[in-house]
Amino acid sequence: MAIKIIDYGSKEYDQMIELRKSVLRKPLGLTYSKEDLERDKNDLLIGAFEEDEILACCILTQNAPGTFQLRQMAVDQKMQRNGVGAAIMHFAENLAKDSGGRDVVMHARKTAIGFYEKLGYAVVSDEFSEVGIPHVEMRKDLI
Secondary structure (H helix, E strand, O other), rough: OEEEEEEOOOOHHHHHHHHHHHHHHHHOOOOOOOOHHHHHHHHHEEEEEEEEEEHHHHHHHEEEEOOEEEEEEEOOOOHHOOOEEEEEHHHHHHHHHOOOOEEEEEEEEEHHHHHHOOOOOOOOOEEEEOOOOOEEEEEEEOO
16 A cells, blocks of 8 residues: 555546545535635645555645644545554654644544544544534644
8 A cells, every 4th residue: 555645636636536525425415616626726635545546535734833634534435444544644644744743633523533532633622513414623742
Protein backbone atom coordinates (compact mmCIF):
# COMPACT_ATOMS: atom_id res chain seq x y z
CA MET A 1 0.00 0.00 0.00
CA ALA A 2 1.25 3.46 -0.92
CA ILE A 3 0.01 6.63 0.78
CA LYS A 4 0.62 9.87 -1.07
CA ILE A 5 -0.45 13.44 -1.67
CA ILE A 6 -2.96 13.72 -4.52
CA ASP A 7 -2.97 16.57 -7.02
CA TYR A 8 -6.26 18.45 -7.35
CA GLY A 9 -7.89 17.63 -10.71
CA SER A 10 -5.78 14.51 -11.32
CA LYS A 11 -6.97 10.97 -12.12
CA GLU A 12 -6.29 10.06 -8.45
CA TYR A 13 -8.40 13.04 -7.36
CA ASP A 14 -11.30 11.74 -9.49
CA GLN A 15 -10.96 8.37 -7.70
CA MET A 16 -10.94 10.21 -4.38
CA ILE A 17 -14.21 11.98 -5.22
CA GLU A 18 -15.84 8.67 -6.16
CA LEU A 19 -14.71 7.04 -2.89
CA ARG A 20 -15.95 10.01 -0.85
CA LYS A 21 -19.30 9.89 -2.67
CA SER A 22 -19.78 6.16 -2.10
CA VAL A 23 -18.72 6.13 1.58
CA LEU A 24 -19.75 9.55 2.87
CA ARG A 25 -22.54 10.95 0.70
CA LYS A 26 -24.49 8.24 -1.13
CA PRO A 27 -25.64 6.48 2.10
CA LEU A 28 -27.16 9.81 3.18
CA GLY A 29 -28.74 10.55 -0.19
CA LEU A 30 -26.34 13.46 -0.75
CA THR A 31 -23.93 14.53 -3.49
CA TYR A 32 -21.20 17.16 -3.84
CA SER A 33 -21.74 20.57 -5.38
CA LYS A 34 -19.14 22.20 -7.59
CA GLU A 35 -18.46 24.63 -4.72
CA ASP A 36 -17.88 21.73 -2.29
CA LEU A 37 -15.20 20.31 -4.55
CA GLU A 38 -13.59 23.67 -5.34
CA ARG A 39 -12.89 23.97 -1.61
CA ASP A 40 -10.39 21.09 -2.03
CA LYS A 41 -8.21 23.15 -4.38
CA ASN A 42 -5.94 24.67 -1.70
CA ASP A 43 -5.91 21.73 0.72
CA LEU A 44 -3.63 18.74 1.25
CA LEU A 45 -5.34 15.79 -0.45
CA ILE A 46 -4.20 12.37 0.76
CA GLY A 47 -4.89 8.94 -0.67
CA ALA A 48 -3.93 5.34 0.12
CA PHE A 49 -3.56 3.16 -2.95
CA GLU A 50 -2.98 -0.49 -3.80
CA GLU A 51 -1.51 -0.34 -7.29
CA ASP A 52 -3.94 2.06 -9.04
CA GLU A 53 -6.96 1.46 -6.79
CA ILE A 54 -7.80 3.97 -4.05
CA LEU A 55 -8.41 2.38 -0.65
CA ALA A 56 -8.82 5.42 1.60
CA CYS A 57 -8.56 9.19 1.56
CA CYS A 58 -8.72 12.30 3.69
CA ILE A 59 -8.12 16.04 3.42
CA LEU A 60 -6.13 18.42 5.62
CA THR A 61 -7.16 22.07 5.69
CA GLN A 62 -5.03 24.59 7.55
CA ASN A 63 -7.58 26.65 9.52
CA ALA A 64 -5.10 28.77 11.48
CA PRO A 65 -1.34 28.81 12.06
CA GLY A 66 -0.54 25.46 13.70
CA THR A 67 -4.08 24.05 13.38
CA PHE A 68 -5.17 21.64 10.68
CA GLN A 69 -8.67 20.29 10.18
CA LEU A 70 -9.03 16.71 9.01
CA ARG A 71 -12.04 16.27 6.79
CA GLN A 72 -13.60 13.89 4.28
CA MET A 73 -11.98 10.79 5.79
CA ALA A 74 -13.22 7.77 3.85
CA VAL A 75 -12.11 4.14 3.75
CA ASP A 76 -13.42 1.72 1.13
CA GLN A 77 -16.00 -0.55 2.83
CA LYS A 78 -14.07 -3.72 1.98
CA MET A 79 -10.87 -2.29 3.52
CA GLN A 80 -12.33 -1.13 6.84
CA ARG A 81 -10.88 -2.74 9.98
CA ASN A 82 -7.67 -3.63 8.09
CA GLY A 83 -5.43 -0.83 9.42
CA VAL A 84 -5.77 1.33 6.31
CA GLY A 85 -7.64 4.08 8.18
CA ALA A 86 -5.04 4.22 10.96
CA ALA A 87 -2.20 4.27 8.40
CA ILE A 88 -3.66 7.20 6.46
CA MET A 89 -4.33 9.06 9.74
CA HIS A 90 -0.68 8.67 10.81
CA PHE A 91 0.45 9.92 7.39
CA ALA A 92 -1.89 12.94 7.67
CA GLU A 93 -0.68 13.74 11.20
CA ASN A 94 2.98 13.58 10.10
CA LEU A 95 2.22 15.78 7.11
CA ALA A 96 0.49 18.30 9.38
CA LYS A 97 3.47 18.22 11.78
CA ASP A 98 5.94 18.71 8.92
CA SER A 99 3.85 21.71 7.82
CA GLY A 100 4.08 23.36 11.24
CA GLY A 101 0.96 21.83 12.73
CA ARG A 102 0.57 21.66 16.50
CA ASP A 103 -2.87 20.06 16.53
CA VAL A 104 -5.50 18.42 14.35
CA VAL A 105 -9.23 19.01 14.77
CA MET A 106 -12.18 17.38 13.03
CA HIS A 107 -15.93 16.99 12.95
CA ALA A 108 -16.27 13.25 13.53
CA ARG A 109 -19.38 11.24 12.89
CA LYS A 110 -20.67 9.84 16.16
CA THR A 111 -20.25 6.31 14.78
CA ALA A 112 -16.50 6.92 14.26
CA ILE A 113 -15.64 8.34 17.70
CA GLY A 114 -14.15 5.04 18.96
CA PHE A 115 -11.84 4.79 15.94
CA TYR A 116 -10.46 8.28 16.49
CA GLU A 117 -10.16 7.83 20.27
CA LYS A 118 -7.90 4.80 19.67
CA LEU A 119 -5.64 7.15 17.70
CA GLY A 120 -5.41 9.65 20.55
CA TYR A 121 -8.19 12.09 19.65
CA ALA A 122 -10.47 13.50 22.35
CA VAL A 123 -14.05 14.76 22.09
CA VAL A 124 -14.03 18.53 22.73
CA SER A 125 -17.65 19.50 22.01
CA ASP A 126 -21.22 18.56 22.60
CA GLU A 127 -22.96 16.57 19.89
CA PHE A 128 -24.22 18.55 16.88
CA SER A 129 -25.82 17.75 13.55
CA GLU A 130 -23.92 18.00 10.27
CA VAL A 131 -25.19 16.63 6.93
CA GLY A 132 -28.19 15.42 8.92
CA ILE A 133 -26.32 13.05 11.27
CA PRO A 134 -24.75 13.37 14.76
CA HIS A 135 -21.15 14.64 14.96
CA VAL A 136 -18.75 15.84 17.63
CA GLU A 137 -15.62 17.94 17.38
CA MET A 138 -12.46 16.03 18.20
CA ARG A 139 -8.88 17.22 18.71
CA LYS A 140 -5.38 15.82 19.06
CA ASP A 141 -2.15 17.59 20.05
CA LEU A 142 0.71 16.74 17.72
CA ILE A 143 3.52 18.05 19.94
